[in-house]
Amino acid sequence: MxxxxxxxxxTSVACHYSMVxxxxxxxxxxxxxxxxxxxxxxxxxxxxxxxxxxxNDQQRxxxxxxxxxxxxxxxxxxSRRAEVLSNIDVIxxxxxxxxxxxxxxxxxxxxDELLATGExxxxxxxxxxLREQGANAQAFDVRQVLxxxxxxxxxxxQIAFIADLAQTQLAPLLQSQVIVTQGFVxxxxxxxxxxxxxxxxxxxxALLAEALQASAVExxxxxxxxxxxxxxxxxxxxxxxxxxxxxAAEMATFGAKVLHPATILPAVRQQINVFVxxxxxxxxxxxxxxxxxxxxxxxxxxxxxxxxxxxxxxSLQMLHTQGFLAETFATLAKHKISVDLITTSEVNVSLxxxxxxxxxxxxxxxxxxLLADLSExxxxxxxxxxxxVAIIGNKxxxxxxxxxxVFNVLVDFNVRMICQGASPHxxxxxxxxxxxSAVVQALHSDLFE
Ligand code: ADP
Ligand code: ASP
Ligand code: MG
Numbered sequence: 345m346x347x348x349x350x351x352x353x354x355t356s357v358a359c360h361y362s363m364v365x366x367x368x369x370x371x372x373x374x375x376x377x378x379x380x381x382x383x384x385x386x387x388x389x390x391x392x393x394x395x396x397x398x399x400n401d402q403q404r405x406x407x408x409x410x411x412x413x414x415x416x417x418x419x420x421x422x423s424r425r426a427e428v429l430s431n432i433d434v435i436x437x438x439x440x441x442x443x444x445x446x447x448x449x450x451x452x453x454x455x456d457e458l459l460a461t462g463e464x465x466x467x468x469x470x471x472x473x474l475r476e477q478g479a480n481a482q483a484f485d486v487r488q489v490l491x492x493x494x495x496x497x498x499x500x501x502q503i504a505f506i507a508d509l510a511q512t513q514l515a516p517l518l519q520s521q522v523i524v525t526q527g528f529v530x531x532x533x534x535x536x537x538x539x540x541x542x543x544x545x546x547x548x549x550a551l552l553a554e555a556l557q558a559s560a561v562e563x564x565x566x567x568x569x570x571x572x573x574x575x576x577x578x579x580x581x582x583x584x585x586x587x588x589x590x591x592a593a594e595m596a597t598f599g600a601k602v603l604h605p606a607t608i609l610p611a612v613r614q615q616i617n618v619f620v621x622x623x624x625x626x627x628x629x630x631x632x633x634x635x636x637x638x639x640x641x642x643x644x645x646x647x648x649x650x651x652x653x654x655x656x657x658x659s660l661q662m663l664h665t666q667g668f669l670a671e672t673f674a675t676l677a678k679h680k681i682s683v684d685l686i687t688t689s690e691v692n693v694s695l696x697x698x699x700x701x702x703x704x705x706x707x708x709x710x711x712x713x714l715l716a717d718l719s720e721x722x723x724x725x726x727x728x729x730x731x732x733v734a735i736i737g738n739k740x741x742x743x744x745x746x747x748x749x750v751f752n753v754l755v756d757f758n759v760r761m762i763c764q765g766a767s768p769h770x771x772x773x774x775x776x777x778x779x780x781s782a783v784v785q786a787l788h789s790d791l792f793e
Contacts, residue, residue: 351549356623358385360421377518380549383462452496463526471524487531497703499538510555539704546604554610564623569631598734599649640738652730659722731780
């Protein structure tokens with residue numbers, strides 16, 4: 345069966361009106377049999393706040409009221425409201441219970457159960473909107489198929505199990521119905537709810553598309569595709585017609601929020617084309633991400649990743665000896681941190697930690713425990729208020745004149761760290777957070793305008 349998986353992000357399912365617009369996109373495309381939804385805009389942020397230890401009773405009540413307002417607001421738009429209202433009430437009561445329970449027990453498993461409720465509401469509501477618009481649609485609990493490990497807050501999907509479970513539990517339902525399921529959410533082998541990290545619904549859509557051997561994944565969002573840079577940062581940014589898997593993966597990794605960084609992995613494994621478009625203006629078209637594109641320009645896009653932390657590790661042990669980097673990487677691996685950018689000198693190693701690598705409840709990577717472990721074999725200095733700007737393209741490492749052009753643009757800015765050469769697709773500079781937007785704008789203007 346040729347099948348398309350469509351994912352709708354938070355702004356696309358923010359209210360009843362937006363959901364109706366998305367339902368039309370699904371109905372107009374008979375190949376779209378599986379719909380993956382995010383929580384309605386704002387809901388996950390409220391749930392994350394409910395997981396924080398420093399909120400008081402009054403703040404908790406305000407957050408619960410805000411979530412209920414968004415979900416009931418969508419119910420109110422439904423003509424057959426009663427159909428889903430009792431289910432939404434059950435979830436809202438569970439949210440209150442879980443936030444109470446977290447006061448006494450700050451368990452990561454409970455946090456994930458709480459964080460997953462936003463997507464549970466929107467799957468029920470979106471299925472109801474689809475039915476109202478004439479489609480034969482049903483909500484489906486993704487925890488039946490999206491098996492992960494139990495690393496709560498940033499769970500790792502288990503691809504072989506997902507393929508098996510999706511083929512047996514989900515594929516038969518898709519023959520006769522449009523199925524609406526939750527992004528961002530999974531379950532471990534014992535059935536405990538897990539989450540994939542912030543923005544993880546894109547990843548869920550790609551994982552399910554891989555498991556079902558879909559022909560395409562559509563990511564419907566609030567912009568008409570992937571742009572030469574974030575259109576919020578540079579008004580002259582322009583949408584790209586197509587980009588390669590490699591370019592898209594680099595863009596997502598280096599901060600283009602329009603795609604979760606892991607989204608491209610399943611697509612590459614199964615060679616599934618990915619479309620990114622605006623649910624508000626589907627007629628504008630969007631960007632196709634494919635294995636091969638017609639052209640491979642040296643400069644494709646500029647990305648920005650905010651909230652970067654630089655760790656500077658100093659040790660005399662490094663001088664003419666071996667093993668220091670191995671020890672450092674082992675410590676980082678123990679704390680489940682994948683090394684991001686890295687530069688080394690004779691007695692120093694500098695590496696960046698990326699906040700997008702933090703877990704669903706926003707807990708940072710830089711924990712006391714990590715610092716203590718690193719301090720056992722070196723002196724650690726932490727710098728924050730940094731941002732990473734990446735130029736994404738092709739043959740960057742083998743084309744003469746690129747660095748000269750880039751550094752000419754950056755002449756007025758202090759560059760804290762540079763990384764180039766590991767990949768043919770990027771050149772990265774670490775700059776102060778205060779300069780970040782200006783650096784992106786200057787580069788975009790020189791390279792693309
Ligand atoms: P959703 O809720 O649909 O998942 P996100 O907010 O996660 O949407 O991602 C969409 C946003 O990504 C856009 O509003 C835009 O500001 C941002 N963005 C960052 N870089 C880019 C880029 N290169 N092209 C398009 N959008 C980008
Ligand atoms: N709702 C989750 C978040 O806001 C997942 C997603 O939207 O992709 O991070
Ligand atoms: Mg997103």
